[in-house]
Amino acid sequence: MIRSFFFILRLAAAWFGVFLLLAMLSSATPGLEHQDVAPLFIIGLLVVAYVVTNAFSHLRRVRLIAGHVDRDTLANRHRRQIEVPFEAGEVFDLLDAAIRELPRVEDIESARDSLQVSAKVQRPNLYGRSRTDRQGRVHNYSRWTRNQILATVTPGEDSGSITLICEPETGAWSDWFRVDGGTNLENAEAVVRAISRRIAERRRTERVSTTRTVTEKELAVAKLSLLHAQVEPHFLYNTLASAQYLTRNDPPRADIMLGHLIDFLRRSLPRTEDAQSTLGDELDRSRAYLEILKLRMGARLALQIDVPEELRTIPLPPMMLQTLVENAIKHGLEPKPGGGTVWILARRNDHRVAITVADDGEGFNSTNAGTGIGLRNVRERLQLVYGGDAQLAVVANFPNGVAATISVPLAAREEPIHV
Template sequence: MTSFFFIFRLALASLAAYALIAAIALNAVLPEGVHFEGFIVASASLLGAFAALNAFSHVRRVRLIAGQVNGATLSCRQRRQIEVPFEAGETFDLIDAAIRELPGSEMQESARDSLQVQARVRRPAPYTQAGAPRWHLLNFFEPRPNQILATVTPNGEAGSVTLICEPARTAWTDWFLVDHGTNLENAEAVTRAITRRVAQRRRGEQAEARQTVTEKELTVAKLSLLHAQVEPHFLYNTLASAQLLTRSDPARADEMLGNLIEYLRHSLPRTENAMSTLGVELERARAYLDILKIRMGSRLQLQIEVPQYLRQVELPPMMLQTLVENAIKHGLEPKSGGGTIWILARAGEGTVAITVADDGQGFSDHGGGTGIGLRNVRERLRLTYGDAALFGIVSNFPGGVAATITVPDSSARGAAYG
């Protein structure tokens, strides 16, 4: 019924306009006694038939596009209100790109400050090869371009898009002319493009979140494995040294085994993401260094300067141990005369800086390792503290390396700064 009334309305409006023009022309131009009633009736019939057929074509094409025919879909002027879950600037970029990629988009003006996009879109004639039929007498009936106006309204963290698609002609001509559903096509195409881009963005965010979770889980698993394992060579060498000392120096053998027990006790795996403290990590590192000191003798010296109140500062497990092991393996062991390891902790304004330094071989072709341990330290800091922690490694003077971890101060003193 809606289709019938639409076709009837256009045909009736065309006939009424023709009758009015014909009446005015006949009264103004034709002399008395001259009659053109037959011509007027015939031409009116042709005009009415053409208007009805044109309206029928419009109805059929709208049904193909929308799947239904009603007042909203039959209208040549389409309006859409689209809510986009992005802030206004991102929403503007999205709608601007969607309109630019619209088929037939010829001229576009966009103003980011006012959050508006205006565009002209070439209107195809779906049922002819080159525009309207050649027997149209007036250019008035030729297909005019369509136009699009999109306005973005900020809505907190989201953006609301008002989309208007209409013919580039005055509204009163809708009584006589149709657009064969081209503005409905434009409105649907822009809406689909926005929906697709939002979905693509969401899929990207979800994939990135899954990737981040996977990377974090993998890193935690690697660090847990590092935390759980005891280096076989270190264990074998320590036990072998203790075995030899039991014959020559039982007291030192007993001391070495006591340090090994202490080291192993602190090296047992913890629950996932469980934090340690600087004091506990210092005990582990000291047990490790005391074992090496018995083996290396005077080639290894140790100096620890960590205030008692800082020993409660939270620290990821095995982080201090990694820096100490690096200092031994790549700094002091390759150096013939050995050297000194310093473990220092200093409090700043809401932060604690923990430094492991040595006066060993330093940065050189012979002293460098693979860097896996230091990369693990950086990754662990990033996962635990984000941008709130720092890691730096520099040359020590006059020789060796100094590595410093800076973390938020979680002690009572640090809470006072917060």
């Protein structure tokens, strides 16, 4: 209350001082010293009364806008410092859009290179009516003055700081004689609200995108786990059926087959939820699988492995190599009357490792094309674990068969999705 009183008193005193100075100059001017100053005094009182009325209106409107009255809210000029956790270019775009959305904004100057935006804002006629001329143009009673906005973005490390200044278009001296009716406070709050709304909208979009991505990854992991679960029981059933037959007809071979099956199952059991496998573990698993098939297929299946010992420790998603080996058997060698050979090769090239599973089977043809689920499984798992840093290439092998090559970096990305 006291602050409001002194605010009004300051404006009234400033205008009263102006008219007092005019009266003194009038009395000191030759030829005017005997003039009656009463009219000037009456005009001064009317002007002061008008200023006091505007000051009361200013106080009332500031209280409505800010909810309280203090030195900062009563001022005609307002400064805001806004920290935005985005890159400076994005912050500039938010700021520029927020200022352009202000009502009655005009003369906008936007300089992206210097990260500055300036604009003029017509001050509304808060308590009067607008009038329209014959051409339909609207003239406001307070059109003689405008507010202005100057905003600058200061780049930071992955962030930007906005310095926002809202003030009358006139010089600072005018603050002693006029009030802006809270319009600059309103402009400053409007820009801050618009920026906050856009930041919140951006955050919501990011959360929705993150949630969608997590959901898609969870669905992919669930689908891949289901595919994995569908493959193993089929192989286990066939192997146990073969072992049962060999138990009656060739017990030593049955014992060897069961030993390879135990090794395969032991290496297939998950360690922990987030554990990756290694090329060595996957190679031993595939070798056990192929040794079982060699007992079933006999001379129709040959195996050649060429993997340097130092590459056995590189990380590799589980069952990925196994999928390529199963494809080579199922679509390459089993349909071929005479069988053939499976090659497993690994080579290092700079910071990448290429792992190839090749066969000299039937190759690409319509009779053994399959559904493509296994290869799609591999590609999706590579995407989940390595992003775009890994590839799967499937080409024809010369002179017969197919060669599938997985190319992966020596180290997976920092936060892989293990499947």
